[in-house]
Amino acid sequence: MEKRLNKVVSWIQEKDYDMAFISSTENVFYLTNFYTNPHERLLGLFVFQNADPILVCPSMEVGQARDAGWAFEIIGYEDHENPWEFIQGSLHKRDLSTVKHIAVEKELLSYARAEELMKLYPDAALVAAEEKLNQLRVVKDEAEIEILKRAAALADYGVEVGVAALKEGVTEMDVLAKIEYELKRKGIREMSFSTMVLFGEKAGEAHGNPGLRKLKEGDFVLFDLGVVLDGYCSDITRTVVYKSVNEKQKHIYETVQRAQQAALDASKAGTRIGDLDLIARNLIKKEGYGEFFPHRLGHGLGISVHEFPSMSQANNDLLQEGMVYTIEPGVYIPEVGGVRIEDDVVITKDGYETLTKYPKELQVIS
Ligand code: MN
Ligand code: MN
Numbered sequence: 001m002e003k004r005l006n007k008v009v010s011w012i013q014e015k016d017y018d019m020a021f022i023s024s025t026e027n028v029f030y031l032t033n034f035y036t037n038p039h040e041r042l043l044g045l046f047v048f049q050n051a052d053p054i055l056v057c058p059s060m061e062v063g064q065a066r067d068a069g070w071a072f073e074i075i076g077y078e079d080h081e082n083p084w085e086f087i088q089g090s091l092h093k094r095d096l097s098t099v100k101h102i103a104v105e106k107e108l109l110s111y112a113r114a115e116e117l118m119k120l121y122p123d124a125a126l127v128a129a130e131e132k133l134n135q136l137r138v139v140k141d142e143a144e145i146e147i148l149k150r151a152a153a154l155a156d157y158g159v160e161v162g163v164a165a166l167k168e169g170v171t172e173m174d175v176l177a178k179i180e181y182e183l184k185r186k187g188i189r190e191m192s193f194s195t196m197v198l199f200g201e202k203a204g205e206a207h208g209n210p211g212l213r214k215l216k217e218g219d220f221v222l223f224d225l226g227v228v229l230d231g232y233c234s235d236i237t238r239t240v241v242y243k244s245v246n247e248k249q250k251h252i253y254e255t256v257q258r259a260q261q262a263a264l265d266a267s268k269a270g271t272r273i274g275d276l277d278l279i280a281r282n283l284i285k286k287e288g289y290g291e292f293f294p295h296r297l298g299h300g301l302g303i304s305v306h307e308f309p310s311m312s313q314a315n316n317d318l319l320q321e322g323m324v325y326t327i328e329p330g331v332y333i334p335e336v337g338g339v340r341i342e343d344d345v346v347i348t349k350d351g352y353e354t355l356t357k358y359p360k361e362l363q364v365i366s
Contacts, residue, residue, distance in 0.1 A: 004136060008132065009048075012103060022047065025038070028055075031047075034057075102127070104126050137307060139320055145346055147229060147232045148344065151233060154227045155235065156358040166215060172199055176210050179223075191225065192227060192235060196222065197222070200220060201334075201335050203220040204337045219241065220239055220241055231303055248336075250362065263277070267352035273312075274313045276297055280329045284329060309323060309325060319347050321347050324345065324347075328343075
């Protein structure tokens, strides 16, 4: 953990910024190993060029931060107290008389909190910390990949449970509840996003909402789910058909599967990221479904379920060993149905490995 923190210290030294103030749950976790959801309360990490960092958190969580291994100063505060007063006291004990640049998460820091910082240092400019944090987080180390693999195995299990729960007349919510119940029994407290179970024409929306639609013969069934395990997310999509399948459904499924495989085959260090999207997209276009693939190929995956790299055709960055992302092409035909197949992928020395392993051959469930 200190290695990661040191990289931020080196970066602010290099840029000659006076400090960084990091306040998102995800980045604080990445840099401190302390994972907490503070709700509206202030959580923050001050990092300096030449002084020990300071963590700010509610006092009821100080013990958890210590348990997570944080050995430096902690400013704890209770709900009736104003943490910014304590922060001011603590910062003024340090030699920080002329502060010109404070790196912050511009995308995430609220304007109210930016104002608090500007009150402390009226002459300072707030500069973006994202460039560095995103660059650090985009390449995963071995320990992170190990957790992501275990998270992916639980996502596989979620699909297995969902497929086993399919029978005439069950609703999308029946199946969804069964999946989450079984995952909770395995110790999972949180899904990485709202689980999706969509039947028939409902699978024809890329981001449909599960409800009380009942399963019937000939339906596509789309599962999209993932878990949070030890602070890291998984994300899998599988589509099956119930009882019988027609030629059109087969063609859609095979097209999506081939597009997904083509993007997997192109996954290796040095490949332009945007090319993966184009490879899958061109294949889908050629089969006549170009207009029915309305989203990018995928997204980076880690502490956040959507992070860098963005797997969009416009991304000119190159794949690097240790990057983890999803490949999830889909074809959605309104009022008919849709297919998406999604795997979590890590770039290895020689190519790639899929973290999610649930089978992808078209399954007709009876
Ligand atoms: Mn997904
Ligand atoms: Mn996804």
